[in-house]
Amino acid sequence: MSTPTEAAAPTAPKPTRIPPIVTLDAKFFWDGADQEQFLGQKCSDCGLFTFPPRPMCPQCFSVNRREVPLSGRGTVHGWTIPRHPPPFGFKESPIVAVIELEEGIRMVSNVVGCGYDEIRQDMPVEVTFEATMNNHKVPVFRPRT
Amino acid sequence: MTRKFTEAAIAGIGQTEFSKASGRSELQLAAECAVAACKDAGVSPHDIDGMVTFTIDNSDEVNLARCLGVKDLAYTTRIPGGGAAAAATIYQAMAMVNAGLCHNVLIWRAMNERSQYRFGQNPQQQQMSYQSGNGTGSLLWCVPYGAMTPASWGALQAARYMHKYGVTNRDLGYISVQQRAYAANNPNAWFYGKPITLEDHQNSKWIQEPWLRLLDCCQESDGGVAILVTSLERARDLKQPPVQIVGATQSIPYNVEVISNYYHEDLTVMPEAQGVAKRLWAMTGLKPSDMQMAAIYDAFTPHVLLQLEAFGFCKPGEGKDFVKGGGMALDGALPTNTNGGLTGEAYIHGMNSMIEGVRQIRGTSCNQVTKKTVEHVLVSSGMAGAVLAKA
Numbered sequence: 001m002s003t004p005t006e007a008a009a010p011t012a013p014k015p016t017r018i019p020p021i022v023t024l025d026a027k028f029f030w031d032g033a034d035q036e037q038f039l040g041q042k043c044s045d046c047g048l049f050t051f052p053p054r055p056m057c058p059q060c061f062s063v064n065r066r067e068v069p070l071s072g073r074g075t076v077h078g079w080t081i082p083r084h085p086p087p088f089g090f091k092e093s094p095i096v097a098v099i100e101l102e103e104g105i106r107m108v109s110n111v112v113g114c115g116y117d118e119i120r121q122d123m124p125v126e127v128t129f130e131a132t133m134n135n136h137k138v139p140v141f142r143p144r145t
Numbered sequence: 146m147t148r149k150f151t152e153a154a155i156a157g158i159g160q161t162e163f164s165k166a167s168g169r170s171e172l173q174l175a176a177e178c179a180v181a182a183c184k185d186a187g188v189s190p191h192d193i194d195g196m197v198t199f200t201i202d203n204s205d206e207v208n209l210a211r212c213l214g215v216k217d218l219a220y221t222t223r224i225p226g227g228g229a230a231a232a233a234t235i236y237q238a239m240a241m242v243n244a245g246l247c248h249n250v251l252i253w254r255a256m257n258e259r260s261q262y263r264f265g266q267n268p269q270q271q272q273m274s275y276q277s278g279n280g281t282g283s284l285l286w287c288v289p290y291g292a293m294t295p296a297s298w299g300a301l302q303a304a305r306y307m308h309k310y311g312v313t314n315r316d317l318g319y320i321s322v323q324q325r326a327y328a329a330n331n332p333n334a335w336f337y338g339k340p341i342t343l344e345d346h347q348n349s350k351w352i353q354e355p356w357l358r359l360l361d362c363c364q365e366s367d368g369g370v371a372i373l374v375t376s377l378e379r380a381r382d383l384k385q386p387p388v389q390i391v392g393a394t395q396s397i398p399y400n401v402e403v404i405s406n407y408y409h410e411d412l413t414v415m416p417e418a419q420g421v422a423k424r425l426w427a428m429t430g431l432k433p434s435d436m437q438m439a440a441i442y443d444a445f446t447p448h449v450l451l452q453l454e455a456f457g458f459c460k461p462g463e464g465k466d467f468v469k470g471g472g473m474a475l476d477g478a479l480p481t482n483t484n485g486g487l488t489g490e491a492y493i494h495g496m497n498s499m500i501e502g503v504r505q506i507r508g509t510s511c512n513q514v515t516k517k518t519v520e521h522v523l524v525s526s527g528m529a530g531a532v533l534a535k536a
């Protein structure tokens with residue numbers, strides 16, 4: 001490659017976060033995240049939200065499911081700071097949390113933009129996205145006022 | 146012959162040494178502990194006709210049967226859920242014997258979980274892939290967020306419980322100190338002769354801040370453990386006093402999964418252990434106060450509290466006071482994990498604590514309960530449990 005002649009825009013450091021393992025039943029979730037869309041799975045017949053995603057509704061056994069935008073708002077249901085071993089792909093220990101979403105489902109994610117001394121159980125958060133290796137994105141959460 | 150639901154018994158137990166580097170294959174460990182269990186029972190390994198292990202055990206039934214000269218294997222099965230289902234091996238063996246399908250069921254678990262591989266290393270370097278049969282979605286739903294180890298999943302599972310009841314990390318230290326005191330007196334324990342103080346616990350490094358320190362976590366170990374299950378009737382004619390399996394069960398309530406267990410209704414309880422307790426007490430007609438000892442799966446210390454509460458040894462939130470008050474000690478209300486548990490003795494996926502329950506009923510533990518006669522022992526691995534009894 002030739003040497004750039006113009007001053008290149010400063011490039012963001014390459015993401016080091018591990019990308020998700022994508023299964024067929026959860027592909028819509030991760031594909032959405034790549035586009036910065038936060039999608040949930042809702043039964044087309046009875047309206048039940050499910051997480052983790054699954055191919056059948058456990059309430060009415062329907063296989064008709066819709067991928068619907070989630071509000072992205074939730075609360076920190078529980079949290080921890082992994083110290084040892086240092087989690088692979090993170091320069092500093094992330095805050096790992098179980099997020100309870102407004103739709104009544106929970107998922108594991110990170111709370112970003114929040115100091116170690118600021119994290120509180122049940123604090124309100126909202127979704128944002130962070131890049132992973134191999135050009136993917138994952139939903140994470142930041143404090144919401 | 147009429148068969149009752151209480152007719153299976155443990156006739157033999159066996160193990161290898163517990164180490165950090167066994168220096169031999171997992172298959173060899175499996176074969177060695179299997180022979181030890183057969184020898185303990187006075188049964189020829191050739192006569193094993195049933196085999197049970199974990200889905201994630203790396204040794205193959207045929208290869209192990211070839212080592213043991215098993216003449217005619219009639220039934221094999223594996224239990225999902227890793228250590229959480231450890232006691233389900235006893236459940237399966239009981240069912241196989243009670244159904245009249247097998248005479249000599251070998252349960253084994255053998256692993257080089259320290260020298261050959263370690264749970265929770267960078268999954269990409271380990272080239273691990275998501276597989277069914279492990280009962281956990283941790284690789285799918287936790288790893289991109291830096292929750293890559295069993296300790297991280299376990300801490301996240303315990304956080305809301307600890308927060309609700311004000312359980313501090315120091316409170317957990319009483320469990321570690323008690324178990325290490327047991328281990329210090331157990332020549333089989335990796336930490337034989339190495340007790341700890343509460344201050345040692347508090348000075349150990351954070352693994353998961355602010356929940357788990359190093360001394361709240363089970364070891365990583367190499368070794369093998371085996372149990373030989375037969376009918377009570379046959380066991381009476383064998384070498385050891387039989388240890389009856391009066392009840393055993395498994396419980397996987399809706400939306401519960403192994404360790405990355407965040408999707409069920411109330412994260413301040415362990416519904417799987419509550420389910421096991423409910424069935425086990427109903428099945429046996431026994432109650433918590435009928436137990437003289439317990440072997441409780443202690444991958445991480447908070448899960449001891451959650452199980453003590455689920456089984457009704459104390460009320461919700463009172464586990465911390467129970468252990469602080471010496472409830473787990475030899476003269477306490479429920480001597481628990483008297484081998485040193487998975488933190489003090491070794492981590493053979495819960496199996497090593499289950500055979501300590503057998504020793505307590507036989508009266509052969511190096512930390513023998515003497516204040517009372519050990520008539521009943523509870524064995525719990527969270528998603529499965531058993532009550533063992535003096536026959």
Ligand SMILES: [Zn+2]
Binds near residue numbers: 043047
């Ligand atoms: Zn439905």
